[in-house]
Amino acid sequence: MEWGKRYKTPPTTCCWCGVEISQDSPVYSLSATIRQDVEVPIEKEAYIIEVAVPKSMDSTQYVSVWAIVTGRESDAKKEGIDLIFMFCSKKCASELKEILQTKIKFR
Secondary structure, eight states: OEEEEEESSOOOBOTTTOOBOOTTSOOEEEEEOOOTTSOOOOOSSOEEEEEEEESSTTOSOEEEEEEEEOOTTSHHHHTTOOEEEEESSHHHHHHHHHHIIIIIOOO
16 A cells, blocks of 8 residues: 555545535545554544555556545544545445455455
8 A cells, every 4th residue: 555645634525536525415434444564654633645546446557545544542543443535425435445345455
């Protein structure tokens, strides 16, 4: 897994398809726990970072998606959540979830 740039402000787009998410639109999320053998830069405060993931189940190409890295002392981190992805639809969430579980093998 590759870590990319950090965001200074939270994105207002779906992390998977890039569609703008308005304040009145529903938002879907997916949380992930990273395997023990993957180093993730955990800090005291949460932050947003780009993560390189396979473009599709059949692809060897990668795309960048943004994710929230939970803060070291946050309730989410205490529950074992390392990353939170935000989506515009259940379809986008399902597509990335399948790739993460199959290709990257989050536990």
